[in-house]
Amino acid sequence: MQRIALFGGTFDPIHNGHLHSALELAQQYHLARVHMVPCYQPVHRVAPQLTAEQRFQMLQLACQPHSVLHADDRELRRQGPSYSIDTLQSLRDEYGDDAQLNLVMGADAFAQFDRWHRSDDFLDLANIVVMWRAGELPPNLAASDYSNAIKSHDDAIQCSRGALTSVQLTPWEISSTQIRASLAAGESVVQYLPEAVSKFVAEQQLYR
């Protein structure tokens, strides 16, 4: 079975936490490809600081050295509000019925998941994999509306869709918010960003 993941985000900017989590996940789930998809117009948060094109350029630079990661601009091409259900549907159309599709999200995002547009339809299209970091409390999947879909990692990995599971990843204490604040204060962020992204941010004088 071909295994694919959708790792969406604002990526304002993409940082090492995103990148290393996506790579670790690819290994644990035997993924053929992780689609790294920047949102065009976020639905659940304030507008990003940089344009979608700038965020996508950084994503391309970050993904370029890693063949399993694919910088995917489908939400930019679609424009309008970036609903994840539409993105999953377009991946399902592209890969067909037999592929395993995994929607990856942080525990923070999953806590709000029941408010997402068409949240009841996601498991018809994909598995949901909730990432959490060692040292944090594990996400309480059993308290969600989707508790009857909970599966262990070993069972979820056999499902093309319909499984709800969680995965523990190495913690990276970084956020884009912190990086933007550090750059605005003139502080160095080189240790938090992929090298090519760091160079791009410096050259373009972003987030100053």
Ligand code: ATP
């Ligand atoms: P912001 O600080 O602007 O909210 P962010 O750093 O949380 O940004 P997003 O683009 O909102 O980044 O996140 C995209 C996805 O990456 C989400 O599913 C989020 O849970 C996850 N993520 C964010 N930071 C990390 C990190 N340090 N390690 C692993 N995953 C992360």
